[in-house]
Amino acid sequence: MTVPDFTEREDESFRLGLRGWLESAYAAFASAWPGGADPRSLDYRRAWEDTLCGHGWSGLGWPKVHGGRDLPLSRQAIFHEEHARCGAPLGVNLIGHGILAPTLLHFGTEAQKRRLLPGILSNRDVWCQGYSEPGAGSDLASVRTRAAPASGGYCLNGHKIWTSFADRAQWCFVLARTDPQAPKHKGLSFLLVDMRSPGVRVEPIRQITGEAEFCEVFFEDVFVPEEGLLGERNQGWKIAMAAASFERGTYFIPRLVRFAQELRQVRELSLRADAHGHVPASSAAVRHRWARLAADSHVLALKSQRALSGAMRGDPPGPEGSSTKIHWSEAHQRLLELSLQLLGEDACLADGATDVRAADLTHAYLWSRAETILAGTSEIQRNIIAEQMLGLPKA
Ligand SMILES: Cc1cc2nc3c(=O)[nH]c(=O)nc-3n(C[C@H](O)[C@H](O)[C@H](O)COP(=O)(O)OP(=O)(O)OC[C@H]3O[C@@H](n4cnc5c(N)ncnc54)[C@H](O)[C@@H]3O)c2cc1C
Structure with missing residues (x-):
């Protein structure tokens, strides 16, 4: 570039x-x-x-x-x-634009780029990420979905779960085992799978928000042609790890802008008198919680700026991303817990038609429960910090 x-x-x-x-x-x-x-x-x-x-x-x-x-x-x-x-x-095509496209640009053949990039550019093709399985989440290298050699490609069998947007996706990148004899990180391949292929079945999972943004995906004797292999066979782990680093520098930006916007809304709520004339901001405890969140917002913006500068310099990704992930996801939950307390019963009664702000904050509160789980749980991020930043022994 x-x-x-x-x-x-x-x-x-x-x-x-x-x-x-x-x-x-x-x-x-x-x-x-x-x-x-x-x-x-x-x-x-x-x-x-x-x-x-x-x-x-x-x-x-x-x-x-x-x-x-x-x-x-x-x-x-x-x-x-x-x-x-x-x-x-x-x-809804965050995974296509943010993860798959840069991975394809880095590891794909010219033919793969010409075939698949136009659909992402125009947003005709939505992509989903088929990594997690019922027995492989934090321990991702344990995936059991199997891609066995078949004439001209692979025969894919397995069960993925928590696959965001799978019911809207035309394509899925799948981490599948191609060498069951190799050590677990070494026998995996990165496959580009057409979701319209015979044998693909998608079952949406309803979330606490009421929506079904993620799904279970079943692959039953799905044929994946040879040109669906990204990079080399059995090099899938290396590609998956690189794919996870491509959004570094920009991933938190929209989330932190949103955090600052919600923080302003919470401030307005705390200055609003309730039916008994009580103004929540008159309580030192509320002011203290708000002030801590304002400090979080500021520090997170600085961390995001540091990550962006590092990415612009071409520094390799480090464990600092884990610290930002924990900080943002846990502070965001605290922010939305405070907003719910300030909303009181409005949080239960509001819908988009009666009070947009209350409905948005309530929805964000429910969604935020997922934020300490997705893209690596808080426990896994703490393990990374312990091992890679503090030099503690491996768990
Ligand atoms: C909203 C949402 C969207 C998602 N979208 C996708 C997607 O598009 N594609 C996809 O592939 N996956 C997706 N996921 C799945 C996500 O990556 C996994 O949920 C996550 O990696 C955790 O795996 P798990 O759910 O299997 O939990 P587990 O790994 O079974 O963990 C269960 C609990 O044990 C703890 N734990 C596990 N191992 C350790 C350890 N070594 N040390 C300390 N504690 C440990 C965990 O922190 C957790 O609290 C999504 C998840 C969510 C919530």
Whole structure:
């Protein structure tokens, strides 16, 4: 990737131009949505993501030869910040844009890139990530899904679980065992599987929020052609580990912008008198909790900035990401617990039609229960910090 040397003034003018476009495009999109804006709905999120892609806001860091914009990380960061700032929700093809595309650009053959990148760029193809299984989550290398050699490719059999967006996905990247005799990290391959293939079955799982964002996926004698193998056979672990590092630098940006927005809402709630005239912010305990969260917000922004600078310098990913993951996910849960206490019964009664803010915060509270689990649980992140930062013996 060529890295143009933008001046601060040029970056600022890029930011302001983008902000103006996002504000008007998102307002127009939201007001045209039948029944009014509905950022929690997956259809709404997908349609807005399609709009962004249709206006060229995808493939930001990809080389131009593949239809990308070849923007440096600093400008990608500005995009993520401004996108979150305008209040638009994240899309449903996060895994395609954020994980699979950079992995394909790094490890794919030219033929694979030409075949699969256009569908991500236009958002026609949604991707899901088929790693976790009922017996392999934190201990991912224990996956048992088996890809046995078959004429011209592989025969895939297995059971994946917690696969986000699988019921909307056209494609899935699957970690599967291709050498059952090899040590567990060494016998895995990274397969690109067409979800429309015969033998793929998807069963949505309903979450505490009421939505079914993730699913169980069953592969029963699914044929995966040889061109569906990414990288070399039995090198899947190396690719999966690299795939996990590609979002470094930008992953937390929208989440931290959202954190700061929610923090402002919680402040407003704490200044609102209840039916008995009591103002929650008059309690030192509430002020103390809010102040701690404000400090969290500030420190997290600095950590995110440090990760971005490291990624821009090309530093290898380190265990600092684990510290940010724990800090953000646990502080976010505390923030939303406080918001629920301030909302009181409104948290139970609100729906999008009566009180959008209360409904959004309640939904965020319920969703946040997953944040200390997904992408590596807090316990696993603490193990990484203990071993790699503090030098403690392996668990
Ligand atoms: C909202 C959501 C979306 C997800 N999306 C996807 C997806 O798209 N694709 C996908 O493949 N997966 C996905 N996952 C799965 C996620 O990666 C796993 O849930 C996670 O890795 C934990 O694995 P597990 O659920 O099997 O729990 P387990 O690994 O069984 O862990 C159970 C408990 O034991 C603890 N534990 C386990 N091992 C250790 C240890 N060595 N030391 C200390 N404690 C330990 C854990 O911290 C946890 O508290 C998603 C999960 C969620 C919640």
